[in-house]
Amino acid sequence: MVAHPLAALASMGDDGATADHIPLEFIAGNCPQGPHGPHGPQHDGSGLQGRLRGHVARANPLWQRAAGTPVLAIFSGPQACITPSWYPSKTNSHKVVPTWNYAVVHVHGVLQVVDDAPWLRALVGGLTAHRESRRSAPRSVEDAPDDYVQQMLRAIVGIEIPVQRLVGKWKISQNRSNPDRLGVADGLGSDLMAALVRGG
Numbered sequence: 682m683v684a685h686p687l688a689a690l691a692s693m694g695d696d697g698a699t700a701d702h703i704p705l706e707f708i709a710g711n712c713p714q715g716p717h718g719p720h721g722p723q724h725d726g727s728g729l730q731g732r733l734r735g736h737v738a739r740a741n742p743l744w745q746r747a748a749g750t751p752v753l754a755i756f757s758g759p760q761a762c763i764t765p766s767w768y769p770s771k772t773n774s775h776k777v778v779p780t781w782n783y784a785v786v787h788v789h790g791v792l793q794v795v796d797d798a799p800w801l802r803a804l805v806g807g808l809t810a811h812r813e814s815r816r817s818a819p820r821s822v823e824d825a826p827d828d829y830v831q832q833m834l835r836a837i838v839g840i841e842i843p844v845q846r847l848v849g850k851w852k853i854s855q856n857r858s859n860p861d862r863l864g865v866a867d868g869l870g871s872d873l874m875a876a877l878v879r880g881g
Contacts, residue, residue, distance in 0.1 A: 682707040682786050688733070688754040692747040692792065701743050703840075705735040705754060706808060707788075710844075733788060733842040736801060744838045748794045752842060758784035759873035763854065767868035768861040782852050782865075782874050789846040795839030802830075804839060853877045 682688075686704045693699070710730030733754055737743055765777035795801070806822045813819035822830060853874070854865045862878050869875035 682756045682788075685756055685758050688756050688788075690743070691753040691755065692743065692750065694742075694746055701737065701741065703735050703737060704808070705733040705756075705842075706804075708732050708734065731844040731847075733790070733844065734795075734804060734840065736804060736837045736839050739836050739838050741838075744792075744794050744840060747792045750792060752790060752792045754788040754790075754842065756786040756788070758786070758851075759877060760784070761869055761872055761874040763865055764868065767864040768857065769864050770858060770861050780852070782854060782878070784851040784853065784874075784877060785849070787848045787850070788842065788844055789848075790842035790844050793841045793843070795841055797839065798831075798834055801834050801837060801839050805834070805837075851877070 682705075686706065688703055688705045689700045690703050690705070691698060691700045708731055760781065760783040763780045763782050765771050765779060768777050771777045802822070809820070809822050813821070825833075854862045857865070866875040866878045869878065
């Protein structure tokens, strides 16, 4: 969630289910071990102490429509199509098929609205500092004229989602033999998924 902060935030609208794509900051807490599920290992953080926070345009109906209702934030990590040509075991029976590897996190909670200028100023300042920190000449919110910053802050609304449940799901060739996993990792090369497969 830290490396891939753009979440698909699913909620119910007047026309049914809808999703907004919003960068969300995760404030972590402790995460107990969870069970394995039918779609791969899961990490179910029931009772997790943590929250997501971000902001949306004031013109976005999400903050009014979904305030106080359950939402689901989906964070997508590395993914890759896996060809069975990478499996050394293919020469034994050829009973192999292509598949898809992925790593995702589902965060469940109730959306809260924070319409407070100082809170928003601190939020965007912190997010900007974090994202700009890798640059040789990082930009800060204070670089913009204050009246412009205030104008921009009036155009957004803060959202916060206390985490009720966190579930991590992944398929990283963990069902294959060690030689097949190494074949997948070699086939992927320097891909981020290759590192997960090697570590899995």
